[in-house]
Amino acid sequence: MLVIKDLRVSIEGEEILKGINLEVNAGEVHAIMGPNGSGKSTLAAILAGRDIYEINSGTVLYKGEDLLDKSPEERAKDGLFLGFQYPIEIPGVSMVNFMKTAINEMRKHRGEEPLSASEFLKKMREKKDLVEISSSLTNRSVNEGFSGGEKKKNEIFQMAMLEPQLAILDETDSGLDIDALRIVARGVNNLKSPHNATIVITHYQRLLEYIVPDFVHVLFNGRIVKSGGKELALLLEEKGYEWVRSEEVNL
Amino acid sequence: MQNEQDQILNEVTTGEYKFGFYTDIEQDSIAKGLNEDVVRMISAKKKEPEFMLEFRLKAYRHWLTMKMPEWAHLKIPEIDYQDHIYYSAPVQRAKLNSLDEVDPELLETFNKLGIPLEEQKHLSGVAVDAVMDSISVKTTFREALAELGIIFCSFSEAVKEHPDLVKQYMGSVVPYTDNYFAALNSAVFSDGSFCFIPKGVRCPMELSTYFRINAANTGQFERTLIVAEDKSYVSYLEGCTAPMRDENQLHAAIVEIVAMESAEVKYATVQNWYPGNKEGKGGIYNFVTKRGICKGDNSKISWTQVETGSAITWKYPSCILKGHNTTGEFYSVAVTNNHQQADTGTKMIHIGKNSRSIIVSKGISAGVSNNSYRGQVKVLRGADNARNFSQCDSLLLGDKCGAHTFPYIESANHSAIIEHEATTSKIGEDQIFYCNQRGISTEDAIGLIINGYTKEVLNKLPMEFAVEAQKLLLISLEGSVG
Ligand SMILES: Nc1ncnc2c1ncn2[C@@H]1O[C@H](COP(=O)(O)OP(=O)(O)O)[C@@H](O)[C@H]1O
Ligand SMILES: [Mg+2]
Numbered sequence: 001m002l003v004i005k006d007l008r009v010s011i012e013g014e015e016i017l018k019g020i021n022l023e024v025n026a027g028e029v030h031a032i033m034g035p036n037g038s039g040k041s042t043l044a045a046i047l048a049g050r051d052i053y054e055i056n057s058g059t060v061l062y063k064g065e066d067l068l069d070k071s072p073e074e075r076a077k078d079g080l081f082l083g084f085q086y087p088i089e090i091p092g093v094s095m096v097n098f099m100k101t102a103i104n105e106m107r108k109h110r111g112e113e114p115l116s117a118s119e120f121l122k123k124m125r126e127k128k129d130l131v132e133i134s135s136s137l138t139n140r141s142v143n144e145g146f147s148g149g150e151k152k153k154n155e156i157f158q159m160a161m162l163e164p165q166l167a168i169l170d171e172t173d174s175g176l177d178i179d180a181l182r183i184v185a186r187g188v189n190n191l192k193s194p195h196n197a198t199i200v201i202t203h204y205q206r207l208l209e210y211i212v213p214d215f216v217h218v219l220f221n222g223r224i225v226k227s228g229g230k231e232l233a234l235l236l237e238e239k240g241y242e243w244v245r246s247e248e249v250n251l
Numbered sequence: 252m253q254n255e256q257d258q259i260l261n262e263v264t265t266g267e268y269k270f271g272f273y274t275d276i277e278q279d280s281i282a283k284g285l286n287e288d289v290v291r292m293i294s295a296k297k298k299e300p301e302f303m304l305e306f307r308l309k310a311y312r313h314w315l316t317m318k319m320p321e322w323a324h325l326k327i328p329e330i331d332y333q334d335h336i337y338y339s340a341p342v343q344r345a346k347l348n349s350l351d352e353v354d355p356e357l358l359e360t361f362n363k364l365g366i367p368l369e370e371q372k373h374l375s376g377v378a379v380d381a382v383m384d385s386i387s388v389k390t391t392f393r394e395a396l397a398e399l400g401i402i403f404c405s406f407s408e409a410v411k412e413h414p415d416l417v418k419q420y421m422g423s424v425v426p427y428t429d430n431y432f433a434a435l436n437s438a439v440f441s442d443g444s445f446c447f448i449p450k451g452v453r454c455p456m457e458l459s460t461y462f463r464i465n466a467a468n469t470g471q472f473e474r475t476l477i478v479a480e481d482k483s484y485v486s487y488l489e490g491c492t493a494p495m496r497d498e499n500q501l502h503a504a505i506v507e508i509v510a511m512e513s514a515e516v517k518y519a520t521v522q523n524w525y526p527g528n529k530e531g532k533g534g535i536y537n538f539v540t541k542r543g544i545c546k547g548d549n550s551k552i553s554w555t556q557v558e559t560g561s562a563i564t565w566k567y568p569s570c571i572l573k574g575h576n577t578t579g580e581f582y583s584v585a586v587t588n589n590h591q592q593a594d595t596g597t598k599m600i601h602i603g604k605n606s607r608s609i610i611v612s613k614g615i616s617a618g619v620s621n622n623s624y625r626g627q628v629k630v631l632r633g634a635d636n637a638r639n640f641s642q643c644d645s646l647l648l649g650d651k652c653g654a655h656t657f658p659y660i661e662s663a664n665h666s667a668i669i670e671h672e673a674t675t676s677k678i679g680e681d682q683i684f685y686c687n688q689r690g691i692s693t694e695d696a697i698g699l700i701i702n703g704y705t706k707e708v709l710n711k712l713p714m715e716f717a718v719e720a721q722k723l724l725l726i727s728l729e730g731s732v733g
Contacts, residue, residue: 048684048688049687049688050684071687072684072687072688073687073688073690073691073692073693075688076687076688076689076690077690081688082688084685084688087685088679088681088682088684088685089682090682090685090686090699090700090703091676091703091704092700092702092703092704092706093699093700093702093703094703097699097703098686098689098691098699101691101695101699102689102690102691105690105691105692105695106690109690141703142685158689162689162690
């Protein structure tokens with residue numbers, strides 16, 4: 001589904017991603033872990049199409065096509081979803097209107113009719129229940145005045161509404177209490193199917209107790225320095241990122 | 252809904268000024284220049300009664316003693332008033348069977364503007380007075396309205412058929428001494444609309460005037476007068492467009508509204524004069540004096556404006572709240588893009604007890620434009636319990652444009668409560684990217700944000716015009732982000 005080869009990216013002349021290789025297949029859950037500043041959000045943003053970076057080399061194939069060639073909205077309509085580490089507030093634009101526009105753009109892309117008002121509302125209700133987000137939030141402007149935790153839940157709500165094929169969740173767990181964490185996990189697990197894949201970017205292993213990854217990668221200083229199964233996350237938790245640092249020296 | 256959105260998107264991506272065409276029709280024009288003879292000539296061409304000529308001459312002589320106002324936050328190039336034509340009327344060539352018929356070429360012009368003048372083709376529930384350059388071409392639904400005692404006709408006809416009403420009210424709200432452009436208009440105005448709603452009558456349709464500048468080098472000076480007698484109601488809409496030209500053209504209008512006891516007048520404007528090109532060449536200079544008086548107790552005047560056009564806009568629709576328990580409202584969206592400049596706002600003058608006013612101003616600036624809100628709230632001594640609430644928001648697209656707010660508040664009554672809120676915000680790249688990531692294109696994202704921002708004002712427009720105005724906003728902002 002996603003194949004990244006030797007991806008090198010810099011911003012303002014400074015290289016941040018220094019040769020990333022990663023392959024994600026349908027049906028898989030991958031976790032990317034790593035200390036602050038290692039380039040996790042940069043990788044997520046590059047995949048979603050943020051254009052403030054220079055791509056120095058490398059290729060990214062998504063569903064067999066060149067991803068880097070496409071606009072952010074084309075990628076989104078092709079089923080790629082990014083849960084933002086810092087969701088953006090859009091005053092004056094209601095969640096309902098925002099979601100309706102997004103869903104119908106995607107439907108149009110697939111050659112489907114727009115959802116009728118009642119179908120749309122039904123879907124809203126269903127997904128709202130799934131992520132336990134209250135109507136008082138979905139009746140407001142996008143993320144406006146939401147608390148940190150509410151913003152994160154809102155990302156999962158949007159993911160549930162849009163039903164992406166590849167979801168990249170950038171530290172959706174940070175700042176959440178256990179209950180919220182469980183809800184986020186439920187959202188992700190609910191979407192899981194043999195046709196979909198998820199990349200969970202996280203700082204801590206505790207989320208991975210609820211979303212069990214098939215693979216864990218450690219991103220360090222712009223490189224994936226270690227990959228393994230779910231036990232790698234536990235090892236990391238135990239030994240800390242210092243351990244990777246010393247491991248990296250041994251590479 | 253979806254269809255409508257597609258259409259908007261389509262128009263946004265191909266957006267250019269859509270009304271920039273010119274109708275090649277014979278014009279009856281006088282020579283360039285302005286002097287007493289020109290004023291006399293205009294009056295003679297219109298076969299006006301003596302009182303009108305006198306009014307014009309007094310105004311002209313007063314104008315000569317005045318200077319262009321300089322207090323606005325506008326860079327106005329020197330205007331050579333001798334270099335403009337002050338009267339130009341399209342000549343109807345085709346042989347017409349009745350006075351009610353209109354030259355097919357003019358019909359076609361208004362059709363192209365989306366203003367069909369044949370009553371059966373028109374949007375139901377809207378009567379139109381169509382004005383091209385210096386004259387009114389046609390007023391629809393006159394007879395139907397007349398049955399209710401409503402007078403809706405061109406100003407010229409009103410002068411002839413209802414001279415007493417004109418004499419009584421013309422200049423009673425905006426005297427010719429009011430300001431430089433009001434004096435100029437009073438001297439040379441050529442047409443406009445007149446509307447009279449008798450006691451207790453609720454006007455069953457929207458009344459509207461569509462102003463079209465067509466001739467080159469010609470200024471348009473129109474005058475609208477609306478009188479609503481006790482317990483009457485009318486909703487009025489004004490629209491305007493002009494051809495694309497490299498030279499600047501002058502437009503100086505006056506609108507006067509009189510609302511008697513318990514009367515309500517809603518006046519909406521969708522101003523889309525040619526704004527000039529991307530480099531700031533050409534465009535209309537729009538100097539307008541609009542004022543209403545809530546003369547009787549419990550009366551209400553509401554101004555709603557969507558200003559997207561003109562190279563320069565100088566305009567402050569105002570309310571004099573003379574009666575007790577009167578209400579004045581001002582809802583405005585003003586967009587400036589490229590090199591446009593707008594200095595617009597309102598004045599609310601509280602005289603009567605318990606008078607209320609509300610001001611909602613939404614400025615949107617893009618390109619290298621400048622957009623200023625200027626508003627005055629004045630509470631006189633006798634205006635016990637007067638209330639005003641003002642909300643002035645500015646939205647910036649890009650970082651080369653300017654937004655300014657100039658509120659003036661004066662209160663001579665301690666029981667008055669005046670509140671003023673102002674915000675400035677920007678459409679950020681991160682907001683656009685967030686929308687993009689949800690499959691929403693940049694144009695649609697801007698559309699969503701602009702619609703959200705202007706909703707409160709556009710909701711005040713009659714439904715079908717709100718949709719038009721929404722499209723117009725997006726077209727005006729085309730190419731300003733991303
Ligand atoms: N817009 C930016 N401008 C300059 N430097 C940036 C920008 N975004 C990220 N960086 C730098 O890139 C590095 C990686 O950041 P990021 O991808 O956010 O890391 P992570 O998500 O792993 O914490 C950091 O050193 C950060 O300072
Ligand atoms: Mg990060």
